[in-house]
Amino acid sequence: MSDINAPLSAAELHALFDILTHYETYSEFVDLRYPDTAANVGYPFAKTAKDGSRVHVTKPAAPILHQLLSTFVTEMFALRSLPNTFWSVQVQGIFENLAEANLSESYDKGALGTRKTLCTVFSSILELVARGQLGGVQRQIENTRSLKSNVYDLNRAESLIKAWDDVVQELVYGNLIDELFDHAANVSGNLEEHSPAAEAAVHYIVLHLATILHQVFVVSSEGPYILKLLDNMYKMLPWVMIKQTLRIGNAATMLNGLVKLLLSKLSIGSVSNWIGVTTDADDGMNLMQRIISMTLSWDCSEFKKTADHVKKMKSGPTKEQLAAIDEHIKLSRDEQDRVRGTSISEGKSIVMAILKSQHQSCSISDSEHSALLDYYSARLSIRDREEISRVMCRSKPDLMTQLLRDVMSAYEPMIREVHTKIPLHETMGDVEAFLGEMIETAKGTKSQVATITDFVDLLMRNRSRLYKWMHLIDKECPGPREEFRTWAHNSIREFRRKSASPRPSPAKGYTYGDANGGRGHESYCSGAAGDMSATLSAMFAALPRETRADVRHQIDAHATYLEIINGRSVVHMQNILDCLSARRSSSSLGALDVTSKLRSKISSKASSGAASPAPVRLGSPENGAVSWEASGPGVFLIRWNDLLDETLVTPATQFGPPRVGKDVKQKTSMGKAGTGAKAKEKKLPKGFVEEFEGLKVDGGAVSDIEAPEVGAVLTAMGKEFWQLLASRKNDAQSKVTPVTNFI
Template sequence: MTEPTAGLTAEQSHALFDILTHKETYAEIEAFKLPGAIRTYGPPFQDAATPSTSPVLQTLVSKFALPLPGLRDVNPDFWRVQVEDLIQELAEAELSESYDKGVLGVRKTLATAISALIEYPARGCLGGVEKREVKRREYDVNNAEDVLAAWDDCLQELVYGDLVDELVEKTAETDDLTQHSTLVQGMHEFIVVNLASLMHYTLILSPEGPTLLRMMENANRLIPYVVVRQTLKIGNVATMLSAMMRVILAKVSMASMTNWMGLSTGADEGMNLLEQIISQVLAWDKRDLRQRADKIEKDKSALPKDVRDALMEWVTNASREEHEECRRMSREQDMSIVAVILLLSSGPSVDDLTEAQHAKALEYLSLRLGVRDREEIVRVICHRTPDHLTTLINQCVTAYTPMIRQVHQAVNLSDTMWDFERFVSDMLKMSKPAPDKKGGEARVPTVEDYVDLLHRHQQSTHKFLHQIAKNGKEVVTWWRDYLHKAVSQFRKDGAQPTSSTESSTSKNNNNIHQSLASIFASLPPTEQSEIRTELNSHATYLSNLHAASAARITSVIDRTHSTPYGPGAYLARWQNLLDTTLITPAKADGPVRRGANRGVKAEGRKDVEGNEAGFMAQGEVEKVVDEGIPEAPAVERTLEVFGARFREILGGG
């Protein structure tokens, strides 16, 4: 909870800060689809002289990513050439919009998920964690109230106490979780339940769950686990690293030989193992989409050829500006994207299409856009010359070589890879609906199933961390120092750490709240009243979110199997972003839809022809989501008044 600001109650101030960080975080992530966004990001891609157009993301990267052990030692070209160019080229590729496809695609699903997750550390970093006194007691991991209390108390101990040192020291002593304090055990259970909830939501309830799971399964089949495990057994670190790099990055082609010999320059050298996995997984996905498109093309009555040709021309040859103009016309005139494309083409008229043919045209457009997306991703990542991905991996390995040497001596990495392989295989197998032995409907995995999955494999993680903490003293020192600096970023101004090993305090921004208070105080009374109303509604919404999340974590811990929707307020924020995504009208003349319209299918779900089965029937998904998520209130006036000013407060350009 934030401090009360002048003219606002503590709840209103908290609601205002929540609204603004939620909106700004997603706006910055969404902006990366536009070319040039990365060119004005600021450090580490540019110097600090130019104000960042992504102040929230830039703050998180600067405070938490750049100081990471290993990553802090990469060559500056890692960021300013390789990463920047890849992001820029993906933006220039103009991957398709959910609006055009009429479905919530993988990219939209992942972007909204990332935004919903990182807005919480962003809020904590920008606003600080309020300090309070913690009185340790015994916590029962089978009691939901104790688990929630343990998490809250652990946050305090991490940010203002000595819990980082306590965790490191105890982990060095044992790999047995029960030997840790009940406070740590309660925190661990909170993390397990929330991680299980996220996995369940992503793979089972989210629009692209079946597609994501299929891609993960395909990628897993292509990883040469046996070769990797054997390579990791090599005792000499230098030899092991050299062999591993050959496994992952070796390119065997005539072009690679002629380039190396100087007989050619810039010829496509083919793909290394990682690029082959990316390319093959997307190729399988592309094949499925293309087969469905071919099926429409072969059915002469399904869609006239001139309509298909007009849609293909728009997909392959229309400029970004033309695409944007079509979307604008579609939104403003309540016309489907297909109707607008045909209106602006010199060919057929949408009036000549039946309702069924129009639906096929929307499907055909979606499939062709999906095919193009996958081709562009492969082109940018796997067929680029020079090969930025290979260079990135080489630079990372060089920077992390000192750490790899330490970890190789401290841990049996071959066994660790075996543990990882077993976890992934178990997760993929469990995530598929199990056939009912009595002939009924297949049983869909529950949140409790994912909790059990993590419990089954948690000992592997504990063993790995114990071996590192016990045998890798230098690595532990690097990470302990990093963690002290990381948690200090969440301290309120003026709050002193109790840890004797941490001397510096963070620069959390109480000034942000003061600045927002000043803006509010300067508003006319009528405007203040309007905003107060929105803030009160949003404060109630947040209270309901957290109460619902607490109830669901209680259900999961009590093993009642009564909630199909796991805990975590961030899941509701994620769903809200999906629900508010604009989607093209379903009919030639009709209202613009939103993701909340459950008639909008995801790419991976089953349609009337039996294409691509999903895990839950559309009505079941609707019921689960509607039961689990309070409706977010309208906050347009608040965003109108504070949105741009909030960015200025953060130092955004």
């Protein structure tokens, strides 16, 4: 164990930075459920002052979200021309209305819901951006060869990672942005033809994007449900009419037709409001709102079936108990939080806490308790969808429609220029084709769930569509091209280090070196915390000695954890590359040969002491399966699962401690359309778990390790870290004009 008085090493600073940014980013996302959070995020959102004016807070409550919004989003081409009211009225209003709707919690529903799944994945990805912006990208002095002269092996994970690091170096500290724009305009939209490094970096990006899609649509328990929602909306979009409208030669007529098609409301109320007979009649919904409303209403019908089934059970809950559940759902957020807190503190299920708070008998059987949990979950799901539909489709004023109109107005000059040079109906056809392929890929086949390699194939097949569009934009449309180039330069500049690179003590981190023993480049944590290193070191040194000992112990444990999962990420990437290689050669190899070849590769990694891979999926020879699947690459994937695993969930029994997310990862809320598809309609390969049950790597089982406890770190340094971020000067905000009084 490290001396508590010694300065933090590079690995320790890296671990401390990871802990603080990981939980700060997620807490800011979670806090958006409270109505007053959005107004206190800071620019571009605003709060109402005592004199009625709208002002930006100087100390944002969500400094990371504030920094990301003000630096990258609001400065994006076209969006920066939007009026302040777009952000502080339309966007902020939608966030506040959703927060006031008091949507349900995963704890109450007994499962990790769709919002929890999407919130955690966004948080896990954006924390990487936040760390890069706060700490900066470490500059590699020894990178002397050009990207075009380097050689990379597309079948080796270490080589792809090296290529990605080289590309990032040239993007942040070189002139690669201009080179890529010029290449797309003058040579080809195929960025892979720019250099071997660009080609390898594209493969690196594709592997990570495929992993995200696979995790959301296949691995997640909410995957079939999310896929069903996406499929329903995809089928309801009038693709043919949109493409026909985009064919219109006159840009003004085309834009007017597109706005009418997507955003016009046709109802008696809208007509009477327009002619002045009424002023506040329900003016109906536009096409986009109708699609959202119909999709959510179909969901509600499924949940109502679950609730009705519980009501009709012969030996089910009493009418009084069901009424108590219904009454609890109508309570305010504070009252519901109080009941939830009672459930956690007293070690009883949320249903038992509700019955007690409503003065109902708590003497129920286990079957009645299970039925009440299902009923409560279904009723919460119904209310959630009704509230989301109300906010998005039937709110007064209609913030969603005005938001979409403002966005289309902002992009109108760009659309006009692009429309005269590029056949937009073909671009829309490419979008339609890609979404259709993605949905079909995620569904898998009748006998097999989709694998990561299926999503890799999907992205590799369709990347030419993107390259074609990029080439046309860069070659034919100089206005949008230069706007985007400027935004790219300004954005990437945020990742440059503003201070000299620190010289910390040697880091014990996983090094992405040559697999055959060659010298690799610097370890993942050698840059410590970048520009934040000195500040974090001072914060740690200022802690009391006793506190510092506990904090350092947890930092060391987390540093070891990061070392392991970084190593795992490399192994997972290599597993996918091996699988892709095996699929390419499967035409000349039998299923048994492929399976044996890949199993022996895993065994050799185990015997050589390589970092432990996550549980793998292997098609057995008896099934004739030739595809082999491992968990995807990316530390963010493991950190995403950490957030899900830590989520509190109500006990399944009447009394007992709360469960956590890892206990209910394969459980979904009752009545969700599309759920159960993986278990009922798909077959997992035989030996999915059994073939690797006894495999040991690095002296431990293949099963996932748990993230270490970091409560002492957050208690001692979390608030001070937030204050540090909240007090940082924001250049983007300093340039903005004050918000005028529009109330």
